[in-house]
Amino acid sequence: MAKTNPGRFFEDYSVGQVLPHAVPRTVTDGERALYHALYPARHALYSSDEFARSCGLQESPLDDLAAFHVVFGKTVPDVSLNAVANLGYAEGRWLKPVYPGDTLRSVSEVIGVKQNSNGKTGVVWVRTRGLNQLDEVVIDYVRWVMVRKSNPDAPAPETVVPDLKKALEPEDLVIPEGLDFSNYDFTLAGEPHRWGGYEIGEKIDHVDGVTVEEAEHMLATRLWQNTAKVHFDLTFRPEGRLIYGGHVISMARALSFNGLANVQMIVGLNGGAHANPCFAGDTIKAWSEVLDKAETSVPGVGAIRLRLVATKGGAPFELRNEDGKYQPQVLLDLDYWALIPM
Amino acid sequence: MAKTNPGRFFEDYSVGQVLPHAVPRTVTDGERALYHALYPARHALYSSDEFARSCGLQESPLDDLAAFHVVFGKTVPDVSLNAVANLGYAEGRWLKPVYPGDTLRSVSEVIGVKQNSNGKTGVVWVRTRGLNQLDEVVIDYVRWVMVRKSNPDAPAPETVVPDLKKALEPEDLVIPEGLDFSNYDFTLAGEPHRWGGYEIGEKIDHVDGVTVEEAEHMLATRLWQNTAKVHFDLTFRPEGRLIYGGHVISMARALSFNGLANVQMIVGLNGGAHANPCFAGDTIKAWSEVLDKAETSVPGVGAIRLRLVATKGGAPFELRNEDGKYQPQVLLDLDYWALIPM
């Protein structure tokens, strides 16, 4: 028997299956520094322990997206090693900040399966939970992927398609314990714009761009222990190593500082599409659209729902063509909720 | 109103203006490790906590230049976003070591303005202070930049050119509290040469070279949260991303270990010029010249004033051509004071 992991195929999944993922990871100041070297991250709450404390937290947490990538990375060997496509995300919530010294592990549950009409592939939905060393759930999200069948003759399972929210309700969002923006320093944060300064429908071009390099996306992807071949092995994919979608997410989010400097903490992931592949040499830029706004249970802490679009060229604010398809220069269309001082 | 930062133009500066810069940063062991991965840094005082303690410090500080880059990086959005050129540095002093866990922020004061005769640009002088979480000034320096005017018709301000020292006096230098070289281990430090072993006028070719890569200079520049477009966006600058001058400074200083292994702590920056641009693929080498020597108030701790020149090819020790212009291969001409065991 081969000792290496062949990955799971479509017929290996069934609804209700629990997949405890391997390789727990302790995150430290080292991961924090690397995050700041890999992305132009400048949100003050993650950059300064003093600033985080002035907002009621014990110290700067690990960037929300770094925590997400670590949790996500652990699922790859069990969920997406034989995936043809990463189809979507839903109902993602950040439930507790992750601090240096915390140890994360991930567990997924299969919540949906649907064989495709071609009989060769199927869609698998999993709900993944990231847990810390106290077994507290820190992150919880659904993703679905298209997976190959190993045996095309394997019978189709009963179709189960989970009922997922198009977007989280503001009430679904969890505000980190103690978070308090009443002493928030807008000068140190970098911009004067509060919750009240943003209007639904408003679009912001984040202006800056980064031309991405092979060494960088591989450093990042390994840091999250995401070992999918396509990101690392040029012989496996001579047209170019595919850059991990999470690298694009983090790059775009960091670029969005310029215009959204006070959108400090991501707390909800409503959905996301990796619209086109990203390769080394592409220059990533980003724009955002305000989709919604809400008050929260904590006075002074507002919620803002944003579309974050990453592109590799073209003008900002162009998302889809007349057929409703993503423009070829669109890399990412992400829909998230975040917290901002009111 | 656009929410992104357009940067300041020449007419936006006036003498006496105070610019508190955004995004405080907590530095940790992560930044320290990255500094050692990005540069061939080997000065023992920054490499070993034990060695630092044997020199009277609590532990290894963050490299002096890393601290400088962090402080400098914060000033970019307010000082040099629309700068045409970084013209010079003066009166730079390291007043307190920065240790892992410290949080740095920066504040600048405009101390000079002078419109250029073309009416389109002007020179702005700022004195920048880097402060830690106790509001102690850890670094203090002057730099001046040429900045574009947004409105060419804006009236020229009254010219104020600050009176800056050509070089700090030895008495201006601050010796870190507790620094004591009486137990200094020259074997562990890597070379036998003391203060007395260097002569004014002596030149040292540091021999080693590093061919620089895009991924590295971008990792470094982001680590200092310096977000100037020219370093990151190839579409913005198709002739090649300009490498941040601080990357060249740190590379040259690290290379200077070979011949200056005991020149441990930088305490004064007398001046510096980024003589020519540096691009990925260039091979950085370095040479030094001893400009001056002085005793300090602390027995056993000597001061040495050095010219550090970084080049990208050519023979060492060639600085300027007969017209007094920098040779085309010269990247950097830096003039600093540092501490060395007597």
Added chain:
Amino acid sequence: MAKTNPGRFFEDYSVGQVLPHAVPRTVTDGERALYHALYPARHALYSSDEFARSCGLQESPLDDLAAFHVVFGKTVPDVSLNAVANLGYAEGRWLKPVYPGDTLRSVSEVIGVKQNSNGKTGVVWVRTRGLNQLDEVVIDYVRWVMVRKSNPDAPAPETVVPDLKKALEPEDLVIPEGLDFSNYDFTLAGEPHRWGGYEIGEKIDHVDGVTVEEAEHMLATRLWQNTAKVHFDLTFRPEGRLIYGGHVISMARALSFNGLANVQMIVGLNGGAHANPCFAGDTIKAWSEVLDKAETSVPGVGAIRLRLVATKGGAPFELRNEDGKYQPQVLLDLDYWALIPM
């Protein structure tokens, strides 16, 4: 007298000489995070403090190979600056885990010299010890290098060839104090295979590959403060910067997780050959062969002796051609002992 280090030549070595190497290094969580970004390292004991504690250790140690590279890097200025070739390793033992916060230094003793018949070079054997801040030996190994003579007329020294073990005996291996696999969690570790599941002679193709980049190997090599010119300076070696052999070792070891996830701690280095040079753009893959197995003094802790082969193309399991020479695609042939749950 030049102040830079010219390195030692063959005639500068004599048996019994002790070489205390410079630049002690404190390792931290930063080095740990960088190791996980540079290599696809996933062995749970080094990834999770919780997992390490469940195995009886105080926390995750620095990866065994990272500790080796730090100790090795310090020897370069004194041992291999003028080396023509790194010929071999023997009798390497990891005697104590290295934890974040430990400070390492290295000392070598010359244990053999043999001038080559060409009169221009010679072989030097050194036994190197890595010590921590308590002066405990944490790593101990022998390596031998071919070194140029500076003066071809220097007389040949008396030949001394040390008597080295072809492989360490299981009794030579030191099991870290407290190591206990009785609560070992195979699910978290990533694979079900125990000591008993591997057979002598078994070969494993580790499947995954990584196309290596200039920026990555230079970051790694600098991190270990290995400053050999050939790794950094393209003008010195226009055919391409030679990738430090330790980078290949770490890459191959990390890739071997896929099939050897429970081979947690390396405790012995029997030998190793850098069979062919590695350059940026090469895609490193790895395969292993089980050479031996042994019980240890600690119940539940098994020892396994493995051949780890790194390649840059070609089929797995092809090591030598009919003449007994390494196949051109073989980069590394390493022979080591490691610990695995029984």
